[in-house]
Amino acid sequence: MAKRKKALATEQAALAAEAEAARMISGGDMPASMTVTGPTDATVSTGATGPTGPTGAGGGDGLTPYERFLKSQEQAKRQDAFQFIASSLQNWGIEGLTDTVFSLMSDPNIGDQQAIYKLKFDTTINPATNKPWNEAYAKRFAANFERIKAGKPALSEGDYLTAERSYARALQGMGVSKLATRANFNKFISGDVSVDEVVDRVNIAVNRIENAPKATKDALAQFYPKLSVLDIAEAVLDPEITLPALRRQVAAAEVGGGAITAGLGITQARAEELSAMGVTGAQAREGFQTVAEVVPAARRLSDIYRETPLTQAEVESEVFKTSGALEARRKRQSLAEREVASFSGRAGATQGALARERAGQI
DSSP states (O other), rough: HHHHHHHHHHHHHHHHHHHHHHHHHHHHHOGGGOOOOOOTTOOEEEEEEEOOOOOGGGGOOSHHHHHHHHHHHHHHHHHHHHHHHHHHHHTTOOOOHHHHHHHHHHOOOOOHHHHHHHHHHHSEEEEEEETTTHHHHHHHHHHHHHHHHOOOOOHOOOOHHHHHHHHHHHHHHHHHHHHHHHHHHHOOOOOTTTOOOOOOOHHHIIIIIIIIHHHHHHHHHOOOOOOOOOGGHHHHTTSSHHHHHHHHHHHHHHHHHHHHHHOOOHHHHHHHHHHHHOOOHHHHHHHHHHHHHHHHHHHHHHHHTOOOOHEEEEEHHHHTTTTTTTHHHHHHHHHHHHHHHHHTTTTOOOHHHHHHHHHHOO
């Protein structure tokens, strides 16, 4: 009798453990109709084979209660693993993969590590969506795939998200939160653009371009169409444009703006030449204003005395002290001296004063 009671107790304990596991998997208490109960004295029979309970302890799957308990534990672990995958995707900002994760979990031939690989790197078609398995992941972490193509190491998801947050804080702190977009973050990460460089680039855009005179913006559009006025801040954040090159382009545009303000034409090469010599935007505005005053007067005197006209480039050379400045000065002074001499000795004081005034214009 004691042995029968002990066997009965063991059977009931196993069934109770199975019931508890089922309750944990379902996430709550089991309905009363599903509560597993152990056999009673009335259902236990004795014989050569010893005590027996209901076939398969109410399962019909040929498993003992303990085997069924172990199986439920494995199912619980699998469910937890796939739940972790789903949570990770959500934390990474990848939405809409719930059904995909569930379908992978339902496939007994796919483990959680295989599922992660498929969602990250498998480019074959998912029959449920007719799209690559990794499409959502590849879109979310696009810069990593660009880095891999370029032979650079991919960032971990955590480092990737940290970089995005750093860029966002920097841009928001400078009052250009509209530039804190995932598309820009992808460019920064794939191009290895540091946060400090992003700040430098935005300073160039905001302080030297967006607040620049219209003439400077016009010159920028003329010389460097990619740096359009319509979206200048976005353009200066392009990693394909190196920061030193960007500074040179902006400086050249400021020089070009000085020429345009004075009503003069200027080529990109000339603007770059002058800016490379250290001519600033303010110096360019002053200098080209002088050029604009001297050139017309010099041309008039050249026509009068049938001399080779003094060109804008020559006057620029003298004003900005570039190559050919001495020769340009000699030609200008020669015209001025001829104008004064033409009146000296053969005209009165009034005409002499007029000659000096005309010569003084150049």
